[in-house]
Amino acid sequence: MVKINDYSKLTYVKGNSYGEEDTGNLIIEGENCSILDIISEQFSNKVKCIYIDPPYNNGEKYTHYNDDMKHEMWLEEITKTLEKLNHFLSDDGSIWISIDDSEVHYLKVAADQVFGRKNFITTIVWQQRITRENRKVFSNNHEYILVYAKNPIKFKHSRNLLPPNSEMLSRYKNQGNDPRGPWQSVSAHVQAGHAVKSQFYEIVAPNGRKHSPPNGRCWVYSKERMEQEILSNNIWFGKDGNGVPRIKKFLSSNIGVTPETLWLGNDVGTNEMAKKHLLRLFPGSPVFDTPKPESLIKRILEIATNESDLVLDAYLGSGTTAAVAHKMKRRYIGIEVGKHIQDLVVPRMRKVIEGESGGVSEEVSWQGGGGFSYYVNSENGDVLNIGIIKERKLKYSI
Numbered sequence: 001m002v003k004i005n006d007y008s009k010l011t012y013v014k015g016n017s018y019g020e021e022d023t024g025n026l027i028i029e030g031e032n033c034s035i036l037d038i039i040s041e042q043f044s045n046k047v048k049c050i051y052i053d054p055p056y057n058n059g060e061k062y063t064h065y066n067d068d069m070k071h072e073m074w075l076e077e078i079t080k081t082l083e084k085l086n087h088f089l090s091d092d093g094s095i096w097i098s099i100d101d102s103e104v105h106y107l108k109v110a111a112d113q114v115f116g117r118k119n120f121i122t123t124i125v126w127q128q129r130i131t132r133e134n135r136k137v138f139s140n141n142h143e144y145i146l147v148y149a150k151n152p153i154k155f156k157h158s159r160n161l162l163p164p165n166s167e168m169l170s171r172y173k174n175q176g177n178d179p180r181g182p183w184q185s186v187s188a189h190v191q192a193g194h195a196v197k198s199q200f201y202e203i204v205a206p207n208g209r210k211h212s213p214p215n216g217r218c219w220v221y222s223k224e225r226m227e228q229e230i231l232s233n234n235i236w237f238g239k240d241g242n243g244v245p246r247i248k249k250f251l252s253s254n255i256g257v258t259p260e261t262l263w264l265g266n267d268v269g270t271n272e273m274a275k276k277h278l279l280r281l282f283p284g285s286p287v288f289d290t291p292k293p294e295s296l297i298k299r300i301l302e303i304a305t306n307e308s309d310l311v312l313d314a315y316l317g318s319g320t321t322a323a324v325a326h327k328m329k330r331r332y333i334g335i336e337v338g339k340h341i342q343d344l345v346v347p348r349m350r351k352v353i354e355g356e357s358g359g360v361s362e363e364v365s366w367q368g369g370g371g372f373s374y375y376v377n378s379e380n381g382d383v384l385n386i387g388i389i390k391e392r393k394l395k396y397s398i
C-alpha cells in the first residue's frame with residue numbers, strides 16, 4: 001500500500017480518484033519539479049523505469065500546450081528535471097526519454113552530464129509516421145528515445161528480452177518430428193577473432209563426413225561439447241545428413257529476442273494511431289496532438305520492468321504511460337501540469353479501470369480492475385476547483 005507521506009504539500013482528491021483504493025498508483029496534478037521535490041524522499045531509489053516525453057521545443061503550438069521556448073531556457077528546464085528524476089531510479093532502473101530532431105543533440109549532451117556518459121545505453125529510432133510528409137524539404141518520419149541506466153551492468157541483467165513476433169515464430173518448423181517440438185537451425189560457427197584453441201577441430205558427422213570451420217571462423221563449442229551435442233540430437237546435418245553442421249534452437253527453450261534499436265510504426269504504433277485510439281475513446285472531443293501509441297510504451301515497459309515494478313512519467317500528457325502501466329499490472333506515478341490531467345487523463349484512466357478494450361488491451365488480456373489516487377499540489381492555489389470534477393462539464397465524457 002502506497003500513500004503520499006507528505007500530506008501538507010499534496011491534497012488527495014477523492015472525486016478524481018477511481019476504483020480500488022490504496023493501490024499505490026498515483027496521478028498527480030502540478031508542475032513536475034515541485035512534485036518531484038515533494039515525493040523524492042518517499043520514492044528515491046524506488047523507480048524501475050522512468051519514461052518521459054517532454055515538450056520537444058520544436059516551435060509548435062498545440063491545443064493543450066505550447067512547444068515554443070527559448071532554446072537556453074528549454075535546456076535549463078529539462079536539465080533541472082533530469083537531475084531530479086535521477087534520484088528516483090532504482091539501482092537496476094532505467095530512464096527513457098522521447099525527443100525529436102530539434103533538440104536531440106543538445107539533450108544528449110545534457111543527459112550525459114546528468115546521468116554519466118558511461119550509463120548511456122542506446123538511442124532508439126522510432127518511426128512515428130508511416131506516410132510521407134510532402135510539404136517539407138524532408139519528410140521527417142522518426143523520433144528518438146534516449147536510454148540511460150543507473151548502472152548498465154545491473155540493467156543488462158535485469159532487462160527483459162522481447163517475445164518473438166509472428167515472423168520469427170514462423171521460422172520454427174519440426175523437421176524430423178523432434179519430440180521436443182518446433183526448432184530452427186542457427187550457425188554452429190562464429191568469427192575466430194576471440195577464439196581459443198579448443199574451438200578449431202574437425203566435426204565428424206554421424207554418417208562419417210568431416211567438416212572444418214570456414215576460413216576465419218571457428219566452432220561455437222569445444223570438441224567435447226560438440227560431440228555431446230551431436231549425441232543429444234542438437235546438431236542438424238541437413239535432410240540427407242551431408243549438410244554443414246548447424247545448431248538446433250528449440251522454440252520451447254527460446255526465452256526471447258534481444259531488443260533492436262529500430263522500432264517500426266507497424267510494430268509499435270505511430271502518432272496517428274495513438275490519436276485515433278483517443279478519438280475512439282472520446283468521439284468528438286478535442287484531439288490531444290502528441291499522444292504516444294500504447295504499443296510503444298508497452299515495448300518499453302516489457303524491456304525495462306516486470307509486474308508490480310514502479311514506473312514514473314513526469315510529463316503525463318494524455319496519460320498513455322499510466323494507462324499502459326495499469327494494463328500491464330505495473331505500479332505508476334504520473335505527473336502533469338496541464339488541465340487536461342482532469343479532463344482527459346482522469347476519464348481515460350476510468351475507462352481503463354472499467355476494462356477499455358483499445359490500445360494494448362487485447363495483447364495484454366486486459367479485463368479491467370484496480371484503481372488510482374489523484375493528488376494535487378496544495379501550493380498551486382487551484383485546489384478549490386479540483387474536487388468538483390464530477391459536476392464540471394467535461395470535455396472528454398466518461
Ligand SMILES: C[S@@+](CC[C@H](N)C(=O)[O-])C[C@H]1O[C@@H](n2cnc3c(N)ncnc32)[C@H](O)[C@@H]1O
Pocket residue numbers: 030031032033053054055064065288290291292293314315316317318319320321335336337338
Ligand atoms: C508531449 S506531451 C506528453 C504526451 C504523452 N506521452 C502522451 O502519450 O500523451 C508533454 C506533456 O508535458 C506536459 N508538461 C510540460 N511541462 C510540464 C511540467 N513542467 N510539469 C508537468 N507537465 C509538464 C505538457 O502539458 C504536456 O501534456
